[in-house]
Amino acid sequence: MEGLLLDVLSGLGRWTLGHVRGTGRAGIFLMHGVRGVFRKPKKFRAILGHVHFIGTKSFFVIGFTAAFTGMVLGLQGYYTLSKFGSEGLLGAAVALSLIRELGPVLSALMVTGRAGSAICAEIGIMRIEEQIDALECMAIDPHAYLIAPRFVASLVAMPLLTAFFDVVGIAGGYLVGVSLLGVNPGAYLDGMQKSVEWLDVYMGLVKSFIFAMLFIWICTYKGYFAGVDRGSFGPEDVGRATTDAVVVSSVAILVSDYVVTSLLL
Amino acid sequence: MAETEAGAIIQVKSLNSFYGQRRVLQDISFEVPAGKVTVIMGVSGCGKSTLLRHLIGLKPTDPGQIFVEGRDLAGFDARQMEAFRKRIGVLFQAGALFNSMSVRDNIAVPLRVHTRLAEPTISIMVRIKLHQVGLTRFGDYMPSQLSGGMRKRAGLARALAMDPEMLFVDEPSSGLDPITAAGLDDLILELREAMGMTLIVVTHELESAFRIADQLIVLDQGRVLAAGMPESIRESRDERVVQFLTRRADERTRDQEGYLSDLLTGGRKVGVHP
Ligand SMILES: Nc1ncnc2c1ncn2[C@@H]1O[C@H](COP(=O)(O)OP(=O)(O)OP(=O)(O)O)[C@@H](O)[C@H]1O
Ligand SMILES: [Mg+2]
Numbered sequence: 001m002e003g004l005l006l007d008v009l010s011g012l013g014r015w016t017l018g019h020v021r022g023t024g025r026a027g028i029f030l031m032h033g034v035r036g037v038f039r040k041p042k043k044f045r046a047i048l049g050h051v052h053f054i055g056t057k058s059f060f061v062i063g064f065t066a067a068f069t070g071m072v073l074g075l076q077g078y079y080t081l082s083k084f085g086s087e088g089l090l091g092a093a094v095a096l097s098l099i100r101e102l103g104p105v106l107s108a109l110m111v112t113g114r115a116g117s118a119i120c121a122e123i124g125i126m127r128i129e130e131q132i133d134a135l136e137c138m139a140i141d142p143h144a145y146l147i148a149p150r151f152v153a154s155l156v157a158m159p160l161l162t163a164f165f166d167v168v169g170i171a172g173g174y175l176v177g178v179s180l181l182g183v184n185p186g187a188y189l190d191g192m193q194k195s196v197e198w199l200d201v202y203m204g205l206v207k208s209f210i211f212a213m214l215f216i217w218i219c220t221y222k223g224y225f226a227g228v229d230r231g232s233f234g235p236e237d238v239g240r241a242t243t244d245a246v247v248v249s250s251v252a253i254l255v256s257d258y259v260v261t262s263l264l265l
Numbered sequence: 266m267a268e269t270e271a272g273a274i275i276q277v278k279s280l281n282s283f284y285g286q287r288r289v290l291q292d293i294s295f296e297v298p299a300g301k302v303t304v305i306m307g308v309s310g311c312g313k314s315t316l317l318r319h320l321i322g323l324k325p326t327d328p329g330q331i332f333v334e335g336r337d338l339a340g341f342d343a344r345q346m347e348a349f350r351k352r353i354g355v356l357f358q359a360g361a362l363f364n365s366m367s368v369r370d371n372i373a374v375p376l377r378v379h380t381r382l383a384e385p386t387i388s389i390m391v392r393i394k395l396h397q398v399g400l401t402r403f404g405d406y407m408p409s410q411l412s413g414g415m416r417k418r419a420g421l422a423r424a425l426a427m428d429p430e431m432l433f434v435d436e437p438s439s440g441l442d443p444i445t446a447a448g449l450d451d452l453i454l455e456l457r458e459a460m461g462m463t464l465i466v467v468t469h470e471l472e473s474a475f476r477i478a479d480q481l482i483v484l485d486q487g488r489v490l491a492a493g494m495p496e497s498i499r500e501s502r503d504e505r506v507v508q509f510l511t512r513r514a515d516e517r518t519r520d521q522e523g524y525l526s527d528l529l530t531g532g533r534k535v536g537v538h539p
Binding site for chain 2: 040126
């Protein structure tokens, strides 16, 4: 009985210690990455490349998701609003939902799924193939060389993708609400213009920056330390890291969304 | 192990190494003379790559075990470590090429980061390094398009990019045909002669080891089995050394020609001293 209790306690202790250590290491990793932005080597071209990878290559997925999100918002909004006879507010409802909430969150989730997993796998492979060790042996700081450009690129690309998401989503809502369901086009656009304020845009922008930082931090971190805890460096470690990265990023995005919303409201 | 070379650039003093609880290196001591070729040999899994990782500061070492020019490697701060690493070149066992860029760009990485050379100059230097390892025509290839041995050589070219003072190579010639392997041996000797480079070479190939080594270190199950000049190793009467050298020959039975040639050279000379 005592043995069991001890087992449970020591297991709990080990679990806690593991997580505390992991959190500390992730914090230090973030710090090194941010510091790396201001250090050698020059990284303009690398940043451009990553903006292309995170941003440009996500355009299609984001556009597609945004169109259908806007369309379904149009449908649902129309259904709900027509109960109160206020279909005219459809534009405002669609725009506000997108700009404040769905635009940043869904963009971030889609980018995590598309680019985050790839980034994590790429860095994880560099870890298990000793490429990161090779960088260190060339006296090149992997944080400055590998991680920092991705941080910057994510911060550049995510707000732009979010803005694109919002625009396409609003157009999707227009398509369904106005063209299909017959809402007055003037009311749709006018309602939107009257109800969306700078604070709403600001909130969406802040969120997209925060999500950008969260997702790129978690995905690069998971890849960078793929297999390190287990002391083994095999392909399965990269697979595990990638799954972890996507799950943890997604959860972190949703949780921080709530926190940020409650703070900014 | 009698000689205490005056020009030792690296000293290893009873180094121990663990993975978790498991001890993989035990009480390793030797010195790396400057401007010479030190060859580390031993059966697979005896800890050669682990030893290299200690020497280049990738695996943390306890204080008082590894000294670079008399200074404790374990006590290096970030700046000292950076300075040390600017003086070394490393070829990893699997090449460790950056697989997102071409061979040419791989070799150019250290040049682009550490020098302000213009692109045309870098391009010329890259071509020289490619030529040295016999990959002149493969600069535009991606690492995934190369064979294992070619990847090794590309990795060597990258390790040489900054003309390091010390070069650490982990099995340069594994997976190479005898002719290319001999070419690499020549390159190693040339680097020693022309540049005065200090080389630490891990290898499986007996012939190559005896050809290039100024100093040989034989590891066995994480310990130094024998260390010294190649001749003294070859003529060692130590039962386990003899066994190591002949066992190497035995392993080659599948390769009849190699087996015969081993019998005629390395193998027989060991056999002279039972
Ligand atoms: N990351 C690791 N985690 C745990 N054990 C390891 C790790 N890397 C190596 N080992 C163990 O350490 C020992 C020495 O490994 P090392 O890679 O240094 O051998 P080696 O002499 O280079 O072998 P080879 O000639 O096959 O490359 C092996 O028994 C191996 O099981
Ligand atoms: Mg090895």
